Amino acid sequence: MAQVTVQQLAEVVGASVERLLTQMKEAGLPHGAAEEAVSDEDKQTLLTYLKRSHGESTDAPKRITLKRKTLSTLKTAGSQGRKTVNVEVRKKRTYVKRDTEELADEEQVIEAAAAEKASREAEEAAAAAAAEEAAAAEAAAKAAEEAAAQAEPEPEPETEEDLANMDPEVLRQRAAARRKVREAEEAAARKAAVEARKLEEERKKAEAAAATAAKTEASGDTIKRPKRLHDAPVAPTAADQRKKSKGRLDRNSPAGRGKQRGHNLSLSDLDRAESGMARRRNRKKLKATHEEHGRHGFEMPTEKKSAEVAVGDMISVGELAQQMSVKAGEVIKELMKLGVMATINQMIDQDTATLVVEEMGHKVKAVSADALEESLEEALAQHSDEGTQESRAPVVTVMGHVDHGKTSLLDYIRKSHVASGEAGGITQHIGAYHVDTDHGMISFLDTPGHAAFTAMRARGAKSTDIVILVVAADDGVMPQTEEAVQHARAAGVPLIVAINKMDKEGADPDRVKNELSAKDVIPEDWGGDTQFIPVSAHTGDGVDALLEAVLLQSELLELKAARDVPAQGIVIESRLDKGRGPVASLLVQSGTLRKGDIVLAGLQSGRVRAMLDENGQPVDTAGPSIPVEILGLDGTPDAGDLFAAVESEKRAREIADFRQEKSRDTKLARQQAAKLDNMFESMTAGEKKTLNVVVKADVRGSLEAIQSALLDLGNEEVQVNIVSGGVGGIAETDVTLAITSSAVIFGFNVRADNAARRLIENEGVDLRYYNVIYDLIDDVKSALSGMLAPELREEIVGIAEVRDVFRSPKFGQIAGCMVTEGTVYRSKPIRVLRDNVVIYEGELESLRRFKDDATEVRSGTECGIGVKNYTDVKVGDLIEVFEVKEIARSL
Structure with a gap:
């Protein structure tokens, strides 16, 4: 443990050597010369004596406590109306008198102890750095020796004759061994140089840090201190801390208490510290815990990070923004710059997504959307290659x-x-x-x-x-x-x-x-x-x-197929049975399908719970070219889908979910494109009349055929819109959908359940049952024909020739006519022709035979005709009477 002399301690605390020796002698210490060493125990003994002596040196009161009481009122709202509550606030504050002269010795001793502690820490850091440098050098040397020992070449022949007689293969091996030795030596040298360079940089950094700390301490001290104390930097004092905090109160430091802020420590503070040390220690621990919990781990990024964005064939705007850790609005802005209008849920293709990602400073990783499908195909192809081919x-x-x-x-x-x-x-x-x-x-x-x-x-x-x-x-x-x-x-x-x-x-x-x-x-x-x-x-x-x-x-x-591999084949048909659930008819093309296998069929997957032949008899296995019905799928696969037996239920469900998601994305993109096309078509050619239908069939094949036939019906004026199509009986949800979309329900070899029938009767939904497909198609064709606008056709029913023109005070100009063809009716529209050119089209105002009004005048009869809102009738004009007939159209 490092020690200081009496003289060094006196210089640190800023007192004379004689005064310090006198105080040490009064404290019972044996020191009598300035060169004697002072240990940590001696310092503690001296500090205890000084605190006790200063505490007993005066009888003047050093503490005063003031109490203050404040009374106020508070108005609150209660169940019985507003009421007033008296609030009494009591405050208590204690002031302590502090003496700077009594505090100097203790402060100097504490600063000296802090400087000694910093010196010890610097020495330990330097020793650790030296030890690491020596260990690294030793490791590099040892690695070089091992590499040289492992690749040591054999001694070369001494004469040229020996070299000429040696096998060329041996010579090549020796040349390769020498090359490996040189490479090992060069690698060891490079490694040693790198380690030495790192150690040198660390040593320079440590020296620079020590010099900076010493310079800061020397410039910030108000007390005279030695420039060097055991070659170690001295820790900042309480005065330095006060300068940094700029006079703010620190509740954890004794130097921040009391009225006076200019000194560091008082004897009364030390007494309180000794009496309440445990309480303050617990308080400090609690505060440190709170600070640790309250400190968040976020750091402000100093530079923009480039992310690797996985982009498939189709990706939504929201998912693209999430991978780049930006808001979706920024991605939409970039798309608008490229001329693409998209929403957050809209799907964009891989090329567009690549442009957006590169514009925003990220890297693109093209991902095949069919990675799962490719892995499944590889596994199935491997099984087919491993199997033994047999005749089928x-x-x-x-x-x-x-x-x-x-x-x-x-x-x-x-x-x-x-x-x-x-x-x-x-x-x-x-x-x-x-x-x-x-x-x-x-x-x-x-x-x-x-x-x-x-x-x-x-x-x-x-x-x-x-x-x-x-x-x-x-x-x-x-x-x-x-x-x-x-x-x-x-x-x-x-x-x-x-x-x-x-x-x-x-x-x-x-x-x-x-x-x-x-x-x-x-x-x-x-x-x-x-x-x-x-x-x-x-x-x-x-x-x-x-x-x-x-x-x-x-x-x-x-014809050959492997029998001892997992089954593969095609879905012939599928239906929804009320008691058994989804039932799929499969044709095994290769391998053997067993009861309990995990089957992936199109968008559906499941375990084979039961397997039946075409006669409904249960079977346990089915080989190549055998058709069977299976139970256990989670839905009805489409007819024509491929099926395969996979190794685990997890893999089957994963691929099925991927296919369903891909199908939904494709359908969504198709619907959005169709909406846009329909919008432009309706703007240019007018609105089409649509017949909404809900189709339920017994099997998938019939449903597919019905939907295809219905979509082929229609023309530029009318069309069929299939709101929903499914396999199985007509349920209440189908009726609700038909009510919402004003659709007709078609049931092909299926019936509605009790709940659906009650709802149909209450709401008056049009429900039709069929068991022959061409009856259904004929009815839909007739319904579409009834929606077509009728064809308007004009027929001339009579022609009258103007022979003379008269003036009537009541009707104005009256044409005296002879009906030459057909019959002239008063209620039908007319045209006035002059030189076989239509000059007016309107209606008759009057039709008379002599003085009597007439509703019709037949051919060969004279009559008087008054043309409404037309006064330019001349002799020789023809008045043509016609009618418009509506003729029903059909597809």
Whole structure:
């Protein structure tokens, strides 16, 4: 511990050495010379003696307490009216007399102790810096030795002959080893230089700080002090603190108490400090805690920080502003500068967002919006590569025109009667079946033939291996037959033509071949590549040949799929069952689907709680080319969506949420663009009449077909607006939506529940049920036709020729006319023609036969005609009477 001599202490406190020795002797200390050392204990003993001696040196009162009492009144409002309350304020203040002469010695001792403490701290800091410098140098040297030891090369051969005889590979290895040694030595040298430079900078900073502190202390002291005390800077004194605080009261410092502010410490303060030390210590701790809690951690930024902004294909203005830590208004201003008008929730594309981010001084990180989708595709592709390829059954889609016998043909194969259960005798759903024939297993997809189900037929062609085109022998090629041929060619799948209804009298297979040859579908017996099989769905003739042709085509295709991998496939259909929830029909294309798997299908996900075949029987597994129905999804996926079995429910939900959000953003952007387009169209061409509808269907495929057919209806004057579309029964929310939007509710193979029916009856909502799609389309077409403005058509009903003109005092100018054609009516509009040019259009004021008024005058009869508000009728003019008829229009 550092010590000072009596002489140094006397210089610090500003007293003579003799006086200090006398006081030390009176305090009981053994010091008698100026060179003797004074320890901290000696200083404390001296300080205690001085406080006690100064406290007993006078009998004059040093403290006075004043009390003051103030009485005031306060008026308050209560339940019984206003009342007056007396308020008494009592104040108590204590004044202490302070003597600067008695305080000098104690202040000097305290300052000396503070200077000694600062000296010790400086010495410890210098020692620590030296130790760190030595440790760094030692570490650098050790690292260089280790690098040299690890990369030490082998001794080189002594003669050139030895070098010539050595293997070139060994020479290259030795050259590489020498190069590594040189690199290690250079790295160690650079590291040592960097460490030395850092230590030198730290040492210079420490010296500069010490010099600054010493200079400040020397310039701010009012008491004479030594320039150097153990080579350490001296801490600021209480006088320095008073200068910094500019005379403000510090409640934690004893120097701030009392009336006088010019000195630092009094003996009475020290006495109070000894008696109430614990109380003040607790108070200081509490205040320090409050200060620590009240101090916030925000620091004013000194420079603008550049952030890395992740921008996808589409991003909202609010999200872009949040990533850049700015207000959305600033982003909107930048967009306005670029000529883009956007709101905080509007989506902008990646190029526009990139320009805005760069203009605001940030960096752009282009993020692929389909990162999750890409990772899923990579995982599925990896599973497909890892699986063992095995032969699988063919998937066959039956297509053709409506009522050509597609479902009847499948009924004969399946030994069932599906068509008899369909409304109107036509198939309105896409069905999937697999049958075990004598020649092997085949999976069939039955597609509707109605014109509205184009999307269903397109999906069937894309998800199949072979297409069977059913053409009625007595009907020939029809529009949906041509469409099926186009879908098969677009999907690139082979085609087999089944000429059905060969048992009828008017069957003409050659006609079918000729008409299909015109569509580039050439039979094999005519030199083409398409098999034509004549069949009869009622008698079963040719069905075995058709199955053999299908299996032969599948053998040529060499269909294979992996069975020992997670399942992948396509959603055939989906519906909402009242008791079981969402039900999805899936076609497994590869892998094996098991009960309990996590399935991601389009925008929906879930665990397979139950799995059924096409007959409603439960199954546990389904391999490639097997259609099944599953329960457990959280919604009804769209028909045609791809499905896959994933490893975890969390991943499935994450991808499904991402797809739903992307779908919402796309729909929002489309709606905003549509609103803008509609606004310009309404400004230029007038307002369109709209029929609002709410559509509920039993399955997704039917809903899609109905919506597509309804949107195709209309023209430039009327259109259909689908307010809402969904799968399942008609609920109360659907009726409420229809009431709000003044819409008509269409139920296709679904019914309304009790609550919805009551609301419909009370509000008078128009609800219509349908089970055949063309009935629905015809009704909507009729409704739109009724909304069309009628066509106005003029018809000439009579012509009168002016033979003479008379003057009447009551009616003015009267034309004497002869009706030459038709009948002249008094209540119908007229035109006045002169030289076959219309010169006036108006109405009759009077029509008379002799002196009697007449309502009509027939051809070949004379009459008098008064034209209203027209007095320039001349002989030879023609008065043409016409009427306007309204003719109803239709789509």
